[in-house]
Amino acid sequence: MVLRTGEQYINAIKNRNKVEIYVLGKEVKDVTQHPFLKPSILSFKATYDAAHEEDSKFLARAWSPFINEEVNRFTHIHRSPEDLAAKVKLLRKLSHKTGACFQRCVGWDALNTLYIVTKLMAEKGKKDYYERFVEYLKYVQKNDIALAGAMTDVKGVRTLKPHEQKNAYLKVIEVTKEGIYVSGAKANITGIAAAEEVIVMPTRAMSDKDQDFAVAFSIPLDTEGIKVIVGRQLNDARRMEEGEIDALPYRTNHEGLVIFDNVFVPMERVFMLRDWQMSGILVEIFSAYHRQGYGGCKSGLADVIIGASYNLAKQIGVEKASHIQNKLTEMVLLTENMYSTGIAASLDAIKLCEDCWWVNPMFANVTKQLVTRFPYEITKLSTDIAGGILGTAPSEWDLKNSKLRPYIEKYLQGISDYPVEDRLRMVRLLENVSLSVAFLIESVHGAGSPEAQRIVLNRIYDYDYAEKIARYLANLEKTEFKDKAEPWRGRTFIEVS
Numbered sequence: 326m327v328l329r330t331g332e333q334y335i336n337a338i339k340n341r342n343k344v345e346i347y348v349l350g351k352e353v354k355d356v357t358q359h360p361f362l363k364p365s366i367l368s369f370k371a372t373y374d375a376a377h378e379e380d381s382k383f384l385a386r387a388w389s390p391f392i393n394e395e396v397n398r399f400t401h402i403h404r405s406p407e408d409l410a411a412k413v414k415l416l417r418k419l420s421h422k423t424g425a426c427f428q429r430c431v432g433w434d435a436l437n438t439l440y441i442v443t444k445l446m447a448e449k450g451k452k453d454y455y456e457r458f459v460e461y462l463k464y465v466q467k468n469d470i471a472l473a474g475a476m477t478d479v480k481g482v483r484t485l486k487p488h489e490q491k492n493a494y495l496k497v498i499e500v501t502k503e504g505i506y507v508s509g510a511k512a513n514i515t516g517i518a519a520a521e522e523v524i525v526m527p528t529r530a531m532s533d534k535d536q537d538f539a540v541a542f543s544i545p546l547d548t549e550g551i552k553v554i555v556g557r558q559l560n561d562a563r564r565m566e567e568g569e570i571d572a573l574p575y576r577t578n579h580e581g582l583v584i585f586d587n588v589f590v591p592m593e594r595v596f597m598l599r600d601w602q603m604s605g606i607l608v609e610i611f612s613a614y615h616r617q618g619y620g621g622c623k624s625g626l627a628d629v630i631i632g633a634s635y636n637l638a639k640q641i642g643v644e645k646a647s648h649i650q651n652k653l654t655e656m657v658l659l660t661e662n663m664y665s666t667g668i669a670a671s672l673d674a675i676k677l678c679e680d681c682w683w684v685n686p687m688f689a690n691v692t693k694q695l696v697t698r699f700p701y702e703i704t705k706l707s708t709d710i711a712g713g714i715l716g717t718a719p720s721e722w723d724l725k726n727s728k729l730r731p732y733i734e735k736y737l738q739g740i741s742d743y744p745v746e747d748r749l750r751m752v753r754l755l756e757n758v759s760l761s762v763a764f765l766i767e768s769v770h771g772a773g774s775p776e777a778q779r780i781v782l783n784r785i786y787d788y789d790y791a792e793k794i795a796r797y798l799a800n801l802e803k804t805e806f807k808d809k810a811e812p813w814r815g816r817t818f819i820e821v822s
């Protein structure tokens with residue numbers, strides 16, 4: 326069962342009886358059939374289908390030395406810079422197949438992060454975590470498990486530390502020989518209701534007083550004491566109408582609040598327990614992995630938006646106008662900027678330990694910082710090209726009303742090659758992708774809010790060295806140049822102290 330099909334994935338998440346999942350205040354039993362969640366399940370499913378489709382299987386499969394078999398890349402531990410670049414390419418491609426966030430990358434980044442962190446702990450003599458983790462990894466790879474990753478705590482008052490407030494961070498309540506009990510909540514968890522298991526990690530650096538919050542583990546979602554409250558998004562009620570145009574592209578993502586109410590985690594699934602010294606390192610490794618990934622998925626969504634904008638320009642005969650061409654060119658420039666930094670972060674990867682490949686953190690953080698800005702610019706340009714119809718078009722139900730359709734056909738006319746339904750479909754696709762949570766809000770706050778990346782840039786960049794270069798060229802001092810071209814203090818948290 327190493328390479329599951331999309332159908333096998335759907336069957337695996339159909340029947341649950343312990344977890345409580347709520348949508349719009351009501352409990353949902355079968356997430357695969359619920360109209361609100363189904364588009365999200367279909368988007369997640371695309372990560373399984375990709376491993377069987379001719380155009381994507383070369384990206385979506387990888388060889389695992391842990392089980393000596395080919396696995397879905399979403400369960401793979403990166404073994405080279407090329408592996409990391411394949412991740413970015415796969416994400417761009419999957420955005421083309423879904424027009425949405427496909428939600429599986431957070432769990433994948435969590436796997437790679439825990440592989441490195443448990444290995445670093447093993448090097449310091451704590452071998453249990455690494456041994457447990459490798460056993461878990463084999464299980465995930467053999468069964469092609471759908472993982473979600475849960476990092477962000479609800480945090481409460483941001484100036485207060487975890488131990489200084491109640492209920493703001495997930496906490497270890499009790500430790501027994503068999504396992505641990507945890508309580509608390511994780512917020513904004515991508516694809517949580519579509520996952521079989523969730524990997525929980527700490528969200529920030531901790532002090533010794535915060536050690537009960539420094540915990541990492543995995544747990545099946547269908548566990549007693551876990552509750553999920555699925556969040557709302559723009560246009561989400563359209564899914565409930567069950568039409569086939571207005572909610573295009575019919576694949577989407579969801580985010581949820583996950584509540585752990587005294588949940589038991591068996592010890593073999595615990596990968597960090599009160600190791601507060603490692604939590605900052607874990608966060609740094611994870612966030613750089615996820616920031617690198619955005620160079621792929623967001624550029625892929627931008628391709629959808631460029632394509633839709635170009636098509637809409639053609640439908641009304643303006644595609645050759647110089648200002649439209651300039652806007653399209655600008656969108657391409659912004660898109661390829663996001664992508665190329667993601668690729669650079671991959672190909673200039675860092676070997677953190679034996680068989681551990683981590684992204685270049687400077688480029689990964691630059692990638693995400695660009696992603697906090699460029700999608701908004703791309704959406705503005707596409708709105709400009711599409712025209713006001715993007716916010717005013719009649720619904721598909723108007724088009725399907727035989728009395729109204731002739732009027733809509735008459736007054737939404739453009740170039741005669743394009744029937745009015747083409748226009749409406751393209752407008753809806755553009756509206757739902759360019760204004761989506763996945764392209765806008767997630768681009769700002771997913772994988773860490775903008776300031777988090779700027780902190781890393783400032784930590785790595787060596788202003789004193791840059792000043793020395795300038796002083797040398799101004800004939801103010803002699804300078805001993807570093808052997809590296811980049812004026813960086815180092816590339817990793819190990820080098821940059």
Ligand code: SF4
Binds near residue numbers: 618
């Ligand atoms: Fe994957 Fe992008 Fe969604 Fe994150 S935002 S889960 S990288 S598709």
Ligand code: FE
Binds near residue numbers: 767772
């Ligand atoms: Fe994300």
